[in-house]
Amino acid sequence: MNDLQIANSVNPKPIQHIAKQIGVSTDQLEFYGKYKAKLPLELIDEEKAKKSHLILVTAITPTPAGEGKTTVSIGLNDALNRLGKSSIAVLREPSLGPVFGIKGGAAGGGWSQVIPMEDINLHFTGDFHAIEKANNLLSALIDNNIQSKTRNLGIDPRTILWKRAMDMNDRSLRNLIVGLGGKNGGMPRETGFNITAASEIMAILCMSKDLEDLKARFARIYIGDRFDGSPVFAGDLNAQGAMATLMKEAIMPNLVQTLGHNPAILHGGPFANIAQGTNSILATKMGLSLGEFVVTEAGFGSDLGAEKFFNIKSREAGLSPRAVVLVATIRALKYHGGKPLKDLSYPDVDALEWGLPNLQHHLDSLKSFGIPVVVAVNVFSSDSTAEKELILDYCIKQGVPAALSEGWAHGGEGCEDLGRLVIEAAEGTKSAFQPTYSLEDSVEEKVQKVAKTIYGASGVEYSTNAKKQLKKIEKLGYSKFPICIAKTQKSISDNEKLIGRPKDFKITIREFEFAAGAGFIIPIAGEILRMPGLPEVPAAEAVDIDREGKISGLF
């Protein structure tokens, strides 16, 4: 059975039954159909949240297929519930665009999925649509102001960094010229579209404390400069009220269920390179308010996802994970050991051993946060017994608890060993995490500390352009922001060809960007694609729906 077939083989429970498990009554829910509901923000209880156990799931350096963090998170969540803990999986919501590209959905896999899988991967509760509208309303207001005769702010169209957004893999929208067709068609200028997940609106949603904070952050969005060089913000266009109004429902976290009928909260899904790559602060706090355990994840390997989870999100929200689960696959470790992608299904103990330094690197850098780490070996049917033994032995020798995670094949039952280790680690944790840098550090110091402590780099270099941009950022007063380094997820370094555990490398910051509303500086150490394209054979061509509404080809 494929993922869609597995998902459809389980009858979801009415969502009010899932809500009841975590003490939420039917009339507190905002239903979206029978199996999805929004949770009002009033349910967040900061005091209760502080007492609950936050578990962060991160991963080694992934192969293109990903390491299965979401699958492990969902399996672990179901296991914790089986072990008598009230646990909630709190995850990102998937983007619609990529569903029609290469891959199918992004809601876990096998017997560790969240359902209704089709809805979650398509429109879900409309959050991405609302983000798109808020984003594009600001764009329309910008272009309208440039066109305005009486209320023109003098925005220099060449400086506008704000782009439109669309949740679609559509490369033709990356670079375009709008405003053609003469005087009535606006002022011609170069611009483009980002995919919605790459919009700063998404990053802001996931950083916001409440509706007021969301609105205040919208007002602080930097648009570009006036002809006199002074900065223009969304607030100068009085955009924030209408933008926040469009987000009235989107700000509420979404409740769904796992295949094991345990609660899952999905909310927000920002990019993990130019943004924080994890679900909203509000969703995490909602989960912690309603459950004893929250299992959450952050995008790509620990060098990207976990680092940002700690230094950006947790610091901003006053959160501290009680344990970190590091997901590794035997396949990926063999890849880091030099085995070609196409051969990863063949057992190869030597390649696995050669790949272990990648795992070791992630263990070492995670250690810097002072939070216990548990390794989850996400099992594939192609993994051999010898391989599984090798990796578990390796971890035990390092003194790191490790377990096989068989959530794909067996759901929560397949993750009970992992669950026990996680409970033990989390319940023994008393102190909060140690950040990698202080917000008072200079931007260069922050980058240096992340590069050395997290990436193991020997140093950092800056392009001339980056230095110039940094000056502007400092002048605008953003030096106290945390940093959100954008680099490849394929290597611990900024060179995607350096697999395994690269040594003696420097990273190069080519550019600086900043997200004034979300509240971070973005040092860019690589090419960042914010609008994907469709492949030669788009997945969309295989998607179909019959007269009864049954969907096929989504996976």
Next chain:
Amino acid sequence: MNDLQIANSVNPKPIQHIAKQIGVSTDQLEFYGKYKAKLPLELIDEEKAKKSHLILVTAITPTPAGEGKTTVSIGLNDALNRLGKSSIAVLREPSLGPVFGIKGGAAGGGWSQVIPMEDINLHFTGDFHAIEKANNLLSALIDNNIQSKTRNLGIDPRTILWKRAMDMNDRSLRNLIVGLGGKNGGMPRETGFNITAASEIMAILCMSKDLEDLKARFARIYIGDRFDGSPVFAGDLNAQGAMATLMKEAIMPNLVQTLGHNPAILHGGPFANIAQGTNSILATKMGLSLGEFVVTEAGFGSDLGAEKFFNIKSREAGLSPRAVVLVATIRALKYHGGKPLKDLSYPDVDALEWGLPNLQHHLDSLKSFGIPVVVAVNVFSSDSTAEKELILDYCIKQGVPAALSEGWAHGGEGCEDLGRLVIEAAEGTKSAFQPTYSLEDSVEEKVQKVAKTIYGASGVEYSTNAKKQLKKIEKLGYSKFPICIAKTQKSISDNEKLIGRPKDFKITIREFEFAAGAGFIIPIAGEILRMPGLPEVPAAEAVDIDREGKISGLF
């Protein structure tokens, strides 16, 4: 109180209570929050629908403020319910874009509104978003195919008529060049965005019988030509399955309530010039399946909305209205009598009398359909007693039943007189409507018949370009489609300056378009704006939301 304040002064009933009034049980509903729900298509009962009474609300030639068809429809619906009939208002759902432009919402006015008004005017249940995504997925597939090396269909980018869609007033998107930035950014070409309501996807949704029909219509969408001149359709890109999948929820009509707590179904909202300008066939049939009466409306004056309602929608769906309500305002008639817009609040019996020929024209042309007409005088507080008496007397002398409609000020109670006349007319109607033309007529004959019978034109002229385009349409085999004439709503003629009842004019078809999926030919007799802009002071600037989520400035 403004409309938003009035709307918020009434506590909506939980939507399952409204559903119960029309025999729909809670578990048949797909909830969207507490006050909105989608109705599954299984509730449509063709036999029951045939027995119910369909009432079409149309209008005289409107002033820019509109004649209040929606307000009259909602008031009439509440009145029919007060008079003991089970009646459902079946209306278009409003577009989000214009809410941030000049005007506020479009969900009736005063004490004749549908609620929750804010939700209905913002994201509602996501139908417009789904339409946008289906539209833009097709666009992405087109550009991806042009870029394709192995599966290129040879589409000539210069011939592509299919545009992207966004529900936003954003003039800068009217004309643009996409695909810039080199080889990886697609193939540069000129194109543009339509506002979502102007998308053929919207027209198709509103013409579809079911999910299969929707999908088949999507496959028939004409995109452009190959370099060899042969046509390319969405089906050639295998787009229809994924597009229909995106419309899985959007195809279901939406149930809300009026301020009088009576049922209202809102579904679809196509333009009334290039498209049919009325809610979906499915929604109308849903209403007729669940109520004894359905009150519905169609955009602009009867020359546009009613003509298309009969000749396109009713013919396709096998519907026949039992009565037509012609909405007139004293203000508009004074305008047609020559009074300037700014002076319409001053009583002027002479101007009113001079304007009556416009009313008479609409009565005459509606007579051609063979369905009884009732005049509803939509009352404004500025109307004088003498003016009201004049217009009622005029109608009585013509043998046309007429009543004051005070839905704005008094809700259903203010429309009871109208309700009684409508019941009497509808219950006495035994035969189906007479279409203006036969589908077997040639395209020119169809245009000629509408121009003469409905507009009172003396003839039709065609531009050279239109003649050429017509040849292509005939060659493609679309001659049997009904026609959907796009012309100004400000005049019965195609010249917006000719107010009142113009005589001795010809209309000029400048261009022909066609909507192969929706299934009609579009003779264009004027400038058609498919992407509005924002005004100097966009309404968005005044919209705000406070920390409790209370919205202000939406009206």
